[in-house]
Amino acid sequence: MRDVSDAVTHDEQDRLALFGHFSLTLGDDVLTQFSYDKVKALLVYLLLHDQPVNRATLAELLWPDQGLSSGRTNLRHALHCLRQSLGEDAERVLIVSRQTIAFRLPESWCFDLHELQALLDGPASIETLEEALSYYQGDLVEELQLAACSEFQRWLVQVRNEWRQRVIRFAEAVLEQHDPLPDEVLQSLVSRFSGYGPFHERLVRQLAEHGQLAAAHEQYNAYLQLLALTGQQPDPGFLQLARYWSDGTPDPNSGPSGAFSRTLSADSMPLREDEIEQRQLSVMAIRLRLDADLSSRAEACACLGLQIELMRWLEQQCHHLGGFWLPGPPVAWGWRASAPMGRPTSSPNWWRSTNTAVACSPRSAVATGAAKASRRASNSPPG
DSSP states (O other), rough: OOOOOOOOGGSSSEEEOOOOSSSETEEEEEEOOOOHHHHHHHHHHHTSSOOEEEEEHHHHOOTTTTTHHHHHHHHHHHHHHOOOOOOGGGGHEEOOOEEEEEEEOOOTEEEEHHHHHHHHHHHHHHHHHHHHHHHSSSSBBBOOOOTHHHHHHHHHHHHHHHHHHHHHHHHHHHHHHHOOOOOOHHHHHHHTOOOOOOOHHHHHHHHTTOOOHHHHHHHHHHHHHHHHHHTTTHHHHEEEEEEEGGSSSTTTTTTTTTTOOOOOOTTTTOGGGGGGGOOOOEEEEOOOOOOSSSTTTHHHHHHHHHHHHHHHHHHHHHHTTTTTEEEEETTOOOOEEOOTOOOOOOTTTTTTTOOOOOEEOOOOOHEEEEHHHHHHHOOOOOO
């Protein structure tokens, strides 16, 4: 091991990485795995505490169901395995006493957590963000999961979330100050934070505004598919981005969610196959037969109020199924809802549906069914 005072370049330093997957590079040796996960958990816990940790605390964290005596025995074995993994460096980095254990990080080691900390405290520039993302390769030790150690796992998840939020806040500060942002930076943000909608929205919008409609559409579809797999709903603002490749226009007042929808009418062009998401869809067309004297202002208002309540109920049912709601033709008689297949909904007893059509298929059959259903709905005036 080189002396701390030796001048070394950044690339020559020994490296310790916690973001993404654990990695310790000492010279030509790279350590990524230990005898068992609790050895890695012990090292991670020591690394993230700047002071010695009581042995009893470690035993209770990592062996919560074994009792203090057995827990201490297991801790000694894990410490022995950790020494073996660290080799000749163990003596100078592990500070062990009868009551406590500590990890003393050599100054010659490049620790990604410290490097990221310094960058996040710096100016919100594109260059700083790029360098920060080079260190933040993912959640803290994302491969480490100790389901049987609830207190340790709770602590680890909290630390992961704190760092994730810090990087997101820094990235958002950069996004506010710089427009446009290099596509590569946005791609990196989407890769690191795949479930964070604002980064996807910014990337899709920027690609579309730069004329890369195919790439924008592909990114748009990928995010919707990710949400579908995780049972989440897209933000209405994200759905509005479909205006870049659709022949429709966004109308914030067109329905409860204010989402974008391709308008379908009797004389509109059929849906193209690339306009249909490559996943299961349910398309429902409803025709209402109103038994009322619409010449009466009071009854006409009551009928309109009833229809509004019906649409609100349908939207709520669609959300309960894990789908999302898209308003259809703006004539108010046709609506489309996307939801998982095979889960029927019950209808309220205060309305009658005389014509319901459902179309489901991953490809062109959905387009045909959706177009026919929407056209049937939009061309069915109140009886």
